[in-house]
Amino acid sequence: MISGQKTQESILIKAMYSASKTGFEALSIGKLASAVGMSKSGLFAHFNSKEQLQVDLLKAIAKKFVEVVITPSLKASRGEPRIRAMLKYLLAWADAKFMPGGCLFLTAIVEFDDKPGPARDFLVSNQKLWLNFISEAASLAIVEDHFQKDLDIELFTFEFHSIYQSYHYASRLLNDPLAESRAWIMLDKLLERSRG
Amino acid sequence: MISGQKTQESILIKAMYSASKTGFEALSIGKLASAVGMSKSGLFAHFNSKEQLQVDLLKAIAKKFVEVVITPSLKASRGEPRIRAMLKYLLAWADAKFMPGGCLFLTAIVEFDDKPGPARDFLVSNQKLWLNFISEAASLAIVEDHFQKDLDIELFTFEFHSIYQSYHYASRLLNDPLAESRAWIMLDKLLERSRG
Numbered sequence A, B: 001m002i003s004g005q006k007t008q009e010s011i012l013i014k015a016m017y018s019a020s021k022t023g024f025e026a027l028s029i030g031k032l033a034s035a036v037g038m039s040k041s042g043l044f045a046h047f048n049s050k051e052q053l054q055v056d057l058l059k060a061i062a063k064k065f066v067e068v069v070i071t072p073s074l075k076a077s078r079g080e081p082r083i084r085a086m087l088k089y090l091l092a093w094a095d096a097k098f099m100p101g102g103c104l105f106l107t108a109i110v111e112f113d114d115k116p117g118p119a120r121d122f123l124v125s126n127q128k129l130w131l132n133f134i135s136e137a138a139s140l141a142i143v144e145d146h147f148q149k150d151l152d153i154e155l156f157t158f159e160f161h162s163i164y165q166s167y168h169y170a171s172r173l174l175n176d177p178l179a180e181s182r183a184w185i186m187l188d189k190l191l192e193r194s195r196g
Helices: A008-022 A029-036 A040-044 A050-074 A080-094 A104-112 A118-143 A153-173 A179-195 B008-022 B029-036 B040-044 B050-074 B080-094 B104-112 B118-143 B153-173 B179-195
Strands: none
Touching (some): A008 A029, A008 A050, A008 A104, A029 A040, A029 A050, A050 A080, A050 A104, A050 A118, A080 A153, A080 A179, A104 B104, A104 B153, A118 B153, A153 A179, A153 B104, A153 B153, A179 B179, B008 B029, B008 B050, B029 B040, B029 B050, B050 B080, B080 B118, B080 B153, B080 B179, B104 B118, B118 B153
């Protein structure tokens, strides 16, 4: 499996797969090297520390999130259609095949929330971008006259995000067959009360 | 620090502290032995495998949760006062000193949701007890005429639980100074729409 063309990107895809099962801390350069069929020193040429590997991995996950959630959502019309699209793509993200052990952001949040450092810093700034994206979508829904003018956008943002957290919990931990339909009901109710 | 009176309970308190920082998988019998000042073989007398340690640790966390959240909530009057008390004690739980790295249930959920075995089984049954506790509190609020008769109790349950998830995320990861006040606003709105 050792190959000269093995790029950093393909290593990171493998790392995503592993980290979703074991978490970020358990992902050592040694284990990853054997998973991708490279020598430890060969892998060190790509990531010179475990910390660097974690940051690069988070950046790769963020890039994937843009591909899977952000870009397709932007193709939906502004206002409610885009917000519905965001939930649709989020649910697809939660079940993505490259993260068989569950959402890597939720894993990263639990692991890094109490660990100051560059991984946490990147994660926080990236999550803020995501929350801003939700807020922006809500603002556009006001402009489109889908939502009431005095909507509490910040509250909307956290309520929207919590639908995702709730879905992941019900679907992954509880194997709840109603997880998906409940996520849509939660969104319907949130949209309903946002209209005023 | 080696002492004959060192009980399983005091070891588990130490294990909670560590697991909240490192997660459950990283908590080896060897590391825990050195943290509590016992020999590895001495600790094996209490927990004969890492798997057993994880299950016993989850049971100890569940017992703590009863002390910190369930029992004090039951002292509040049925209906809305009890539901408010539940949020109050949940927020205290999220910030409990014996879990400096954050809520051990959220850590366990991320770690065990994709790992079949006795730890996952215990966690799922325990989370179902908690969800039932929320549902029961909502049912009592209907009986007390605080909530409308046709309330969707299951939806209420997940919405209530998601306030906690959202609080933990905003407070721990984002260090958001509004995390607590937003949790109370989310509850106020949830109660308001539950009244019908």
